[in-house]
Amino acid sequence: MEVNLSSVHKSFGAHTVLRGIDLKVHEGEIVALLGPSGCGKTTLLRIVAGLETPDSGQVLVGNRSPTGKPVVGFVFQHYALFPHMTVFENIAFGLRVKKRKDRLPEPKLRKRVEELLALIRLDHLASSRPTQLSGGQRQRVALARALAVDPAVLLLDEPFGALDASVRKELRRWLKKLHEELRVTSILVTHDQEEASEIADRLAVINHGVLEQVGTPHEVYSRPASPFISTFLGDANVLQGVVRAGSVRAADLSLSLNGSANGNADGKKATVVIRPHDLELLSTAESAGYRGTADALLATVRRVRNTGPLVRVDLLTKGGLSLEAQLLETAPLEVDAEVSIRVRAHRLFLE
Amino acid sequence: MIRVLLIAIVLALVGLLLGVPLYVVFHEAFASGWGAYVSALGDGDTRTALLLSAIVIALVVPLNTVFGVAAAYVTTRFAFPGKRFLAALIDLPLTVSPVVAGLVFVLLFGTHGLFGDFLERHEIKIIFALPGIVIATAFVTFPLVARELAPAMEAQSADQEEAALLLGASGWTTFWRVTLPRVRGALAYGVVLCTARALGEFGAVSVVSGHIRGSTNTLPLHIEVLYNDYAFAAAFAVSSLLVGVTFINLVARGIWK
Amino acid sequence: MTAAAHVERKMLPGFRVTMGFTLLYLLLIVIVPLSALFGKAQALKFGELVQALTSPRVLAAFRLSVGASIVAASIDAVAGLLIAWVLVRYTFFGKRIIEALIDIPLALPTAVAGIALTTAYSENGVLGRHLAAHGIAVAFTPLGVTMALVFVGLPFAVRAVQPVLADVEIELEEAATSLGATRWQTFRRVTFPLILPAIVSGAAQAFARAVGEYGSVVFISGNMPMKTEIVPLLIVTKLEQYDYAGATALAAAMLLLSLGLLILLHRLQGAIQVGGRT
Numbered sequence: 001m002e003v004n005l006s007s008v009h010k011s012f013g014a015h016t017v018l019r020g021i022d023l024k025v026h027e028g029e030i031v032a033l034l035g036p037s038g039c040g041k042t043t044l045l046r047i048v049a050g051l052e053t054p055d056s057g058q059v060l061v062g063n064r065s066p067t068g069k070p071v072v073g074f075v076f077q078h079y080a081l082f083p084h085m086t087v088f089e090n091i092a093f094g095l096r097v098k099k100r101k102d103r104l105p106e107p108k109l110r111k112r113v114e115e116l117l118a119l120i121r122l123d124h125l126a127s128s129r130p131t132q133l134s135g136g137q138r139q140r141v142a143l144a145r146a147l148a149v150d151p152a153v154l155l156l157d158e159p160f161g162a163l164d165a166s167v168r169k170e171l172r173r174w175l176k177k178l179h180e181e182l183r184v185t186s187i188l189v190t191h192d193q194e195e196a197s198e199i200a201d202r203l204a205v206i207n208h209g210v211l212e213q214v215g216t217p218h219e220v221y222s223r224p225a226s227p228f229i230s231t232f233l234g235d236a237n238v239l240q241g242v243v244r245a246g247s248v249r250a251a252d253l254s255l256s257l258n259g260s261a262n263g264n265a266d267g268k269k270a271t272v273v274i275r276p277h278d279l280e281l282l283s284t285a286e287s288a289g290y291r292g293t294a295d296a297l298l299a300t301v302r303r304v305r306n307t308g309p310l311v312r313v314d315l316l317t318k319g320g321l322s323l324e325a326q327l328l329e330t331a332p333l334e335v336d337a338e339v340s341i342r343v344r345a346h347r348l349f350l351e
Numbered sequence: 352m353i354r355v356l357l358i359a360i361v362l363a364l365v366g367l368l369l370g371v372p373l374y375v376v377f378h379e380a381f382a383s384g385w386g387a388y389v390s391a392l393g394d395g396d397t398r399t400a401l402l403l404s405a406i407v408i409a410l411v412v413p414l415n416t417v418f419g420v421a422a423a424y425v426t427t428r429f430a431f432p433g434k435r436f437l438a439a440l441i442d443l444p445l446t447v448s449p450v451v452a453g454l455v456f457v458l459l460f461g462t463h464g465l466f467g468d469f470l471e472r473h474e475i476k477i478i479f480a481l482p483g484i485v486i487a488t489a490f491v492t493f494p495l496v497a498r499e500l501a502p503a504m505e506a507q508s509a510d511q512e513e514a515a516l517l518l519g520a521s522g523w524t525t526f527w528r529v530t531l532p533r534v535r536g537a538l539a540y541g542v543v544l545c546t547a548r549a550l551g552e553f554g555a556v557s558v559v560s561g562h563i564r565g566s567t568n569t570l571p572l573h574i575e576v577l578y579n580d581y582a583f584a585a586a587f588a589v590s591s592l593l594v595g596v597t598f599i600n601l602v603a604r605g606i607w608k
Numbered sequence: 609m610t611a612a613a614h615v616e617r618k619m620l621p622g623f624r625v626t627m628g629f630t631l632l633y634l635l636l637i638v639i640v641p642l643s644a645l646f647g648k649a650q651a652l653k654f655g656e657l658v659q660a661l662t663s664p665r666v667l668a669a670f671r672l673s674v675g676a677s678i679v680a681a682s683i684d685a686v687a688g689l690l691i692a693w694v695l696v697r698y699t700f701f702g703k704r705i706i707e708a709l710i711d712i713p714l715a716l717p718t719a720v721a722g723i724a725l726t727t728a729y730s731e732n733g734v735l736g737r738h739l740a741a742h743g744i745a746v747a748f749t750p751l752g753v754t755m756a757l758v759f760v761g762l763p764f765a766v767r768a769v770q771p772v773l774a775d776v777e778i779e780l781e782e783a784a785t786s787l788g789a790t791r792w793q794t795f796r797r798v799t800f801p802l803i804l805p806a807i808v809s810g811a812a813q814a815f816a817r818a819v820g821e822y823g824s825v826v827f828i829s830g831n832m833p834m835k836t837e838i839v840p841l842l843i844v845t846k847l848e849q850y851d852y853a854g855a856t857a858l859a860a861a862m863l864l865l866s867l868g869l870l871i872l873l874h875r876l877q878g879a880i881q882v883g884g885r886t
Contacts, residue, residue: 367735368759369710371724372724442870443638446867448821448822450840451645454856458644490638525621554823558847570717571823590720593717597716601715
């Protein structure tokens with residue numbers, strides 16, 4: 001079942017949390033609602049679940065509005081498992097509270113729960129209490145509980161937020177696999193862009209209640225629609241510049257307009273975003289070839305950090321720009337050494 | 352809706368069960384007019400009872416406060432075998448019927464009691480006199496200060512006290528300047544509770560006091576005497592004084608909790 | 609960090625002073641008196657003891673005291689749950705006043721409560737007259753005793769449940785709702801099991817208080833032997849008649865009951881803390 005949000009507005013008192021959200025989630029896909037804390041993504045998720053009502057706008061799950069009835073499965077960040085019930089009973093809960101006519105006969109119910117336990121690989125813990133489980137195990141039970149009622153949509157609120165980094169990675173992979181198997185329409189809320197990029201088919205980036213961009217992880221990363229998105233996904237050097245005579249200038253850096261402006265852009269302010277891996281450090285020989293063009297800049301090395309496979313270099317150009325470059329490997333660099341740098345690619349946002 | 356219904360039921364329940372007695376006190380106190388009210392309060396026996404009650408709290412509350420502080424300090428800052436037993440022992444008077452509390456002191460100090468002969472020979476009167484009332488009241492109210500202080504002290508780690516000690520403060524200084532000020536609120540509330548309870552104690556005092564009008568009657572006992580004499584308006588008039596204390600107690604609770 | 613910085617709790621001063629004072633006080637005020645009670649009770653011959661405890665009048669008093677306390681505690685449990693629910697889940701005009709009123713039975717001197725309740729429930733009293741119109745007499749009957757005990761125990765029932773109810777994670781109820789449970793199903797299957805230990809604890813506390821209560825009850829009961837005589841009053845009566853043996857036996861029985869309840873309550877407190885959240 002697909003989810004359709006149109007012009008969803010929500011305020012809590014004087015604080016506007018969501019401004020006119022339009023989003024369509026297709027049948028069987030996972031969309032990640034991505035954004036910094038407080039951007040409204042959890043509120044939006046809860047609105048889809050029927051746990052909150054929007055001030056205006058329409059929310060359609062399939063072709064019915066959600067009212068908290070079991071059209072959706074909800075997985076909470078802190079699991080919300082019922083502490084006084086066993087794992088088995090937790091998963092069975094949704095099946096047990098169905099109206100009499102919809103209820104499964106007990107043997108069928110047990111079988112369904114056992115299937116789910118096998119799916120999450122926790123058959124051996126069926127009679128344990130939630131307090132006896134680890135965080136990762138609890139989250140798997142929470143997921144099985146939500147899936148038990150055959151939801152049309154699965155909603156996950158920062159499901160791995162409360163877990164250790166290694167467990168998080170493991171569960172991420174597991175969730176992705178599970179989704180490929182079950183193909184339930186899912187919406188995932190997270191502030192972790194790595195997680196979102198790994199799991200989701202599409203990302204919906206929200207900032208201060210506004211939906212800034214929707215697209216595949218690759219699209220959003222390589223063609224961010226705003227400076228905010230470019231810094232939120234991956235590292236970025238953000239520079240403020242001005243358009244002059246057909247190029248954008250920022251201190252001693254001069255870059256092409258990339259066709260993103262027509263001729264009358266002179267004098268306009270612009271934000272330039274350069275990914276650290278798009279900064280090339282040129283060898284002396286290569287610099288020779290570029291001397292005389294504004295593409296290559298002189299800069300001094302301020303700091304070198306070897307973090308595993310990458311080398312991060314902090315640079316200060318002659319014109320006073322602080323830039324960070326990311327390289328796979330490099331000839332040994334010394335602090336205060338002078339290097340030539342070239343910008344391989346950049347993105348431009350005009351005022 | 353169910354919400355409105357539940358709120359209405361609760362309002363009715365609380366009003367009927369808890370509000371009515373308060374209303375009754377004031378309604379009856381003034382039933383015979385303002386003049387009768389004032390003269391009831393100014394009556395000689397009433398004033399003696401007031402004085403006796405005042406003496407009792409002047410003795411009981413400071414003693415129990417010191418105990419409460421000591422007990423709270425020792426149970427929250429130290430670990431020792433039998434700590435849980437000690438804590439339970441401190442809680443004991445709260446579960447004991449006040450009549451039983453009074454009785455045990457009669458068994459100890461009464462004419463046929465354990466020390467009865469000894470006391471008679473030396474002409475010391477405890478039961479049916481002030482000392483008995485003080486001891487019985489102390490028994491019934493002594494957990495109150497400790498029970499308010501203990502959670503407050505428990506909630507605050509001993510770090511600040513250790514810091515003071517490392518800086519060279521003596522034990523006493525640390526106690527006065529670091530420990531006590533941090534639990535000021537809990538201590539004040541504990542004292543209010545203890546005072547209110549001591550003023551209002553009836554069962555235990557009833558057993559040990561001998562009901563001698565004009566000499567061993569505290570305020571609550573005096574109220575009983577008046578009531579049994581059918582002097583209802585006077586009984587409620589004196590009661591209204593104690594209700595005043597109740598209000599102070601409730602306000603203090605509202606502020607502290 | 610120097611070695612001196614690793615200060616063990618033992619370096620906190622005053623252990624001996626405070627421990628000593630605490631023990632001394634406890635000894636004088638609690639231990640010695642209570643031992644005297646048990647000592648005296650022991651001194652009684654077993655036959656005397658049994659006789660003192662099983663005479664018809666005593667049994668009637670126990671039936672009334674314990675019976676009325678059980679009924680009152682049960683009423684308090686239900687009323688307490690209702691009141692706690694409304695105070696925790698809803699906001700409304702006058703809520704702060706209600707919060708303060710709940711503690712009245714704890715703050716009001718028992719004698720004052722006793723005469724006020726008697727007057728209220730007597731035949732022409734504010735409450736009594738409406739009940740009398742339907743032929744129900746309250747004052748000077750076991751019903752009156754029960755109503756007074758309901759008054760006395762209510763704060764315990766409310767205050768035991770309130771914090772536990774407030775602590776129930778809202779997400780548990782949201783999870784139940786998202787899984788399709790109706791409001792009643794959510795209450796019955798999720799919320800209620802979680803607060804049940806607290807309800808029981810509150811009822812037990814109310815019971816413990818009620819069974820030994822004197823001042824609030826002695827006026828409304830009328831104290832008719834075999835009919836409306838509660839155990840605490842019977843103890844006082846026996847004392848006045850110099851039946852020390854009888855009074856002691858009764859008091860010892862009451863004390864044992866108190867101790868038993870104290871242990872039960874401590875266990876229940878443990879259960880409340882264990883049945884926590886995920």
